[in-house]
Amino acid sequence: MKKSTLLVSIIAVSLLVVGCKKKGPDGVPECEEAFKLAQSCAGPAAEAMKENVNTWKEAWKEVDQDTLKATCKQQVDMLKSNPGCKK
Numbered sequence: 001m002k003k004s005t006l007l008v009s010i011i012a013v014s015l016l017v018v019g020c021k022k023k024g025p026d027g028v029p030e031c032e033e034a035f036k037l038a039q040s041c042a043g044p045a046a047e048a049m050k051e052n053v054n055t056w057k058e059a060w061k062e063v064d065q066d067t068l069k070a071t072c073k074q075q076v077d078m079l080k081s082n083p084g085c086k087k
Contacts, residue, residue: 024057024060024061024062024063024068025056025057025060025061025063025068025072026057028065028068028069028072030068030069030072030073030076031056031060031068031069031072031075033072033076034056034072034075034076034079035053035056035057037075037076037079037080037085037086038050038052038053038056038075038079038085039053040085040086041079041082041084041085041086042084042085043084044084045082045084046084049079049085056075
């Protein structure tokens with residue numbers, strides 16, 4: 001194999017690996033828990049929380065999963081402290 005062909009192959013595989021790193025909140029257990037808790041809220045905050053879920057999902061589409069886990073964990077903790085949301 002020519003060196004140039006080998007180099008192109010290595011670069012292509014590297015780009016595939018980097019490009020395949022999953023992003024977005026779907027399937028991240030901490031985010032799924034945050035979405036579930038937010039949608040369980042009742043009272044005056046209920047409608048706002050449901051809208052927040054859609055906003056979060058859209059905003060977090062390009063965020064890597066390590067960052068999402070930490071962010072969603074914070075949301076879970078906040079929602080658990082809200083008396084209007086089921087635990």
